[in-house]
Amino acid sequence: MTLDQVTIKVVIIAGLLAALVLFFVNPNTHGSRATQKIGVVLVVAFGIIVAWSPNISNEIAHRLGVGRGADLLLYVLTLAFVFSLLAHYIRSREEARRIAVLARRVAILEARMKVPPE
Amino acid sequence: MDDVAVIVPVHNEAPVIHGVLEEITRVFPRVICVDDGSTDGSVEAMESLGVVVVCHPFNLGQGAALQTGVEYACGDPSVQYFVTFDADGQHSVEDARNMIVVLRTEPVDVVLGSRFLGDVSEVPRFRKLALRFAVHFTNWTSGVTLTDAHNGLRAFNRAFAAGLDLQQSDMAHASEIIEYIGKHAFAYREMPVTISYTDYSRSKEQSLLNAVNVAFDVLVKKVTR
Secondary structure (H helix, E strand, O other): OOHHHHHHHHHHHHHHHHHHHHHHOOOOOHHHHHHHHHHHHHHHHHHHHHHHOOHHHHHHHHHHOOOOHHHHHHHHHHHHHHHHHHHHHHHHHHHHHHHHHHHHHHHHHHHHHHOOOO | OOOEEEEEEEOOOHHHHHHHHHHHHHHOOOEEEEEOOOOOOHHHHHHOOOOEEEEOOOOOOHHHHHHHHHHHHHOOOOOOEEEEOOOOOOOOHHHHHHHHHHHHHOOOOEEEEEOOOOOOOOOOHHHHHHHHHHHHHHHHHHOOOOOOOOOOOEEEEHHHHHHOOOOOOOOOHHHHHHHHHHHHOOOEEEEEOOOOOOHHHHHOOOOOOHHHHHHHHHHHHHHHO
C-alpha cells in the first residue's frame, strides 16, 4: 500500500464518519444548514471545473492516489449518496413526529366536540 | 374509581373489543379508547358502549395512541390516576384495580405490571426469552431495574402523566416510558400481573423481529439526546 492510497482511504473514511456525525446531530441548527449551503456551492464549483477541463479530475485523482478521475467521481458520488440518504431519513423522522402531533390535536378536538366537557 | 381514566389504544380489535371494554367499565366508569386508524368496525363497537372514543385520522402506532389518550384525559382536571390497558384482552381488570389501590395508598408515582413476578408458566418459552433480553436491554439504557419491560398494563398519577411526551410512535414507547421514569426519578413499583395468552392475543403479538426496530430507535434516541 503506497502513501497515496492511504490518502484516498482517509478521505473516504472521514467522509463516512462525517455522515454518521450528521446523522446524530440535530439537523435543524443554523450551522448545519449553512454547512449544507456551502456544500452545495462546493459541489457546483467542482462540477463546473471538471466539466470545463476533464483532465483536472484525473489530476486530482492521481494526487489522492486514485487511478482515474472517473473512479474518484464514483467514490465522491457514493459519499454524496450516503449523506443525502441520511439527511432524508432525519427529515422524514422529524416530519413524522410533527404529523403525529398534528393528528393528535385533530383527534382530541374532534372527540371533545362529540363529548362536551361536564 | 371516578378519578381514574383507563386508556385503551385500539387498532383493529373488533372481535374482542366489546367484551374487553365491558369488563373494564364494570370497575372503571371512565374509559378513553384511542382508535389508531382501525378499518374493521372497532370504532362502531366502542361507540355502542358509550365510552369516549378518540380517533386518529390514520394509523400512528401504539405509542402515539397512548400519548393521545393521556393528553385527552389530562384535559379533565378531575382525573387523578391513569391506567393503560391493552385492547386484546390479555390484561386483567382486577390487576388494574390493585394497581390503583397501591397508587392511592403508597408513595409511588407509577405502578408497572410484570408477568415475571407471578406465575410465569403461561408465558410461551420463546417469548419469555425475548422479553428477558428486552428487559436487560431496557434496564441498561434507562438505569431503572425491572423484571418486565414490555407490559402494557401500567398505572400512574397525574404528575407522571402531565410530563409524559411519547415521541416513539411504535413499540419503542415501552422503553421510552421506562427511560422517562429513570430520567425524572419517579417512584416506581412493579406488581405481578396475569397475562392471558389466548389464540387471539397471540395472533396480535408483534413479531420478534420488530425488536430490532425497537432497539435501534432506543439507541438512536439515546445517542442523539
